[in-house]
Amino acid sequence: xxxxAVIGAGTMGNGIAHVFAMKGFxxxxxxxxxxxxxxxxxxxxxxxxxxxxxxxxxEAEKKETLGRIKTSTSIPEGVRDADLVIEAATENxxxxxxxxxxxxxxxxxxxxxxxxxxSISITKMAAVTGRPDKVIGMxxxxxxxxxxxVEVIRGYATSDEVTKTIMDLSKTLGKVPVEVNDYPxxxxxxxxxxxxxxxxxxxxxxxxxxxxxxxxxxxGMAHPMGPLQLADFIGLDVCLSILxxxxxxxxxxxxxxCPLLVNMVAAGKLGAKSGEGFYVYTPGSKDLVVSAFxx
Ligand code: NAD
Numbered sequence: 001x002x003x004x005a006v007i008g009a010g011t012m013g014n015g016i017a018h019v020f021a022m023k024g025f026x027x028x029x030x031x032x033x034x035x036x037x038x039x040x041x042x043x044x045x046x047x048x049x050x051x052x053x054x055x056x057x058x059e060a061e062k063k064e065t066l067g068r069i070k071t072s073t074s075i076p077e078g079v080r081d082a083d084l085v086i087e088a089a090t091e092n093x094x095x096x097x098x099x100x101x102x103x104x105x106x107x108x109x110x111x112x113x114x115x116x117x118x119s120i121s122i123t124k125m126a127a128v129t130g131r132p133d134k135v136i137g138m139x140x141x142x143x144x145x146x147x148x149x150v151e152v153i154r155g156y157a158t159s160d161e162v163t164k165t166i167m168d169l170s171k172t173l174g175k176v177p178v179e180v181n182d183y184p185x186x187x188x189x190x191x192x193x194x195x196x197x198x199x200x201x202x203x204x205x206x207x208x209x210x211x212x213x214x215x216x217x218x219x220g221m222a223h224p225m226g227p228l229q230l231a232d233f234i235g236l237d238v239c240l241s242i243l244x245x246x247x248x249x250x251x252x253x254x255x256x257x258c259p260l261l262v263n264m265v266a267a268g269k270l271g272a273k274s275g276e277g278f279y280v281y282t283p284g285s286k287d288l289v290v291s292a293f294x295x
Contacts, residue, residue, distance in 0.1 A: 009040030015144025030078035122155035132157035184249030199227035232271030
C-alpha cells in the first residue's frame, strides 16, 4: 500500500493525512471547499512545527512530510491512483452514501474504501458499492497525530483479509487497533456520547455550571478533559449527528439529544472550530473562558 486518498480536510481529515504522510505514504487530501484544504494544510504545518519544538522530528522531516501531501477539490482526480481511500467528510449519512457511490466508480477496483465515521453504519455504505467486502471502518481519534486508538469496524460483508490489512496498517502508523462490530456508535461513541449528552442535560437543568460540571469529571473521575470541553473539541454538530444516529438506530429515548445541544448547533455555536460552544476560543489564547451565554 503506497497511495492514500483522504476525503475531507477538516478536523479529522488533515490529522489522518498528517499521520500517513509522516510514515512515508503519498497522500492526496480532497475537500470540496478550497478554504478547507488551505486550513487543513496550515493545521498540519502547525502540528509539525509543534513536533519540531518538542524535538520529535527535524525541519527536514517536516519538509518531506509536507512534500508527500497533495491537495485536490476533485474526487475523481484525487482517488485515481489510490490503494486506500479514507472518507472523513461531514457526519451525514446521505452525503456519505453519495461519496461511497462515487468512490466505487472512481477509485481503482482493487482499492479498499474506509470511513472514519463516528457512528454511521459501515454496512449501509458498503451496500451502495460493488465491493462491500473491501469497505471497512477506520475510526481515528482526535487529535489523530496524538491519539493511539483506531477503532476498526467490520461491516456485515467486510472480508477477513481486508480487516487484517487495516489492523496491520494501523500498527504501521504506530496506533493500537481494536476490532469491533458494526452497530450504531460502535464502542467509542456508544459509551462517550450518552455521557456528553448527560453532561449537557445537567447544565440544561441547572444542576451546575459549565466549569463545575467539567471540574467534577476531571478531578473526580481523572478524565483529562471535562465532557463539555470535550464536546467543544469534537464539534457540537458532530456530537448531535452521532446522538441522532444512536437514537434512530436503537429507538431508545435515552439517546435523545438534549434540546440545549440542538439549539446551540442551530445557533452555529459548534465549539472550538467555530470559536464558541460551552467555552469561547480566542486564537493564540490557551485560557478556558466560559461562554457569556452560560455565565
Ligand atoms: P469537519 O466538519 O471538521 O470536516 C468535514 C470536512 O468534510 C469539511 O472540510 C467539508 O468541507 C468536507 N466535505 C463535506 N462534503 C464533502 C465532499 N462531498 N467531498 C469532500 N469533502 C467534503 O468534520 P470532522 O470533525 O473532521 O469529521 C469528519 C468525520 O470524522 C465525520 O464522519 C466524524 O464523525 C468523524 N470523526 C470526528 C471526530 C471529531 O472529534 N471531530 C472524531 C472521530 C471521527
